[in-house]
Amino acid sequence: MGNFILSYAALTFAAKVLNLKLSFKKNLFFSLVGAVMAEVYLAWPYIVIKLLAFSVFFLSIYPLTKSPSSAGKLFLxxxxxxFFLNGAYHALISTGYYPEIFLFTGLILAFIGEYAYKQYQRIVRLKKYGFSLEIIYxxxxxxxxxxxxxxxRLSDPQLGWPVVVVEYRAVKKILPDGFFQRKTLRRIPFRGVGREQGFFWGFIPDELKIWKDDEVIRVKQAVVxxxxxxxxxxxxxLLSEEILKSA
Structure with a gap:
């Protein structure tokens, strides 16, 4: 249990330093591998066994980076x-403390802190880039x-107007019957990452109103x-910078 917690903490800290994103399941799996290899390394005195334990752990974390240099950095x-945490772990044991409790509590606090920080970032990002949008059609x-x-960077290929992408379920209540058979529909081409070119069906709204704090931006020349x-x-x-500039 102690080696598992140490391995989990060590891998988490190393990933944070290298700015690698690890899912909870992956972290658990590789920490379990690390804990087993640590047990083998510490229990067996033979150098060949120790090198084998190092090799197995290195190969297990390689898929996380898919780069020899990055895998080497993460490994080291x-x-x-x-080894730093293991030293502190045994120092606490020698003084009569139970380090598992400290480590477990530290990990729980780290999870809570990371979650709170992500929520804070999300709120800041939404305040900075979030807008209330009224579509009139x-x-x-x-x-x-x-x-x-x-x-x-989407734009209407014929008009050259900027495009705002909207979920169908968010606007379907203002769309008339037979909307997708209308001859006035716009065809907006796009290309997703790793995909062939596709297109959105769009329409020209009567007007767009974009609110940010107390300011209202009115846009006439845009496509939804x-x-x-x-x-x-x-x-x-999803708005574009060109829509805000075109007001």
Whole structure:
């Protein structure tokens, strides 16, 4: 149990230093491998067995990075943290303390701290890039939460107008019957990462109103593209910088 907690803590710290993102399940698996290898390393006096334990652990973490140099850095940092924590672990034992309690408590606090920090980042990001968007079409209107996507470079190929991408479920109530058979639909091409070129169906709204704090931005020349995929739990539309500039 002690080696597992030490291995988990060492791998977590090393990944943080190298800015590697590890899922909870992957961290558990590789920590278990590390704990077993640590037990083998510490229990067997033979140098060949120790080298074999090192090799198995290195090969187990290699898929995390898929780069020999990055895997080497992660391997060495994990070992450094492990031996440092192991020294502190045995020092606490010698003084009569139970280090597992400290380590376990530290990991729990680290999880809570990381979760709180991610939530804080999400709130800051939404405050900075989040907008309330009102779409007016054929006299009907709907308000959705939107997010400024600086990578959104979509535009109408004929008009050259910027495009806002909106979830279908967020705007379907303002779309008339037979909407997708209308001859006025716009065809907006796009290319996803690692995918062939596709297209969105879109329409020209009467007007877009974009709220940020107390400021209202009115946009007349823009196209609303419809996606049937869910964008995010926090927003239903993706704005572009060009839409804000075109106001």
């Amino acid at each position: 940092l994990t070992l450094a943290f492990f 054929l006299g009907e209107k709907v308000t959705v939460q939107s997010f400024l996507d600086t990578g959104n 593209a419809i996606t049937f995929q869910s964008l995010n739990s926090d927003f239903q539309a």
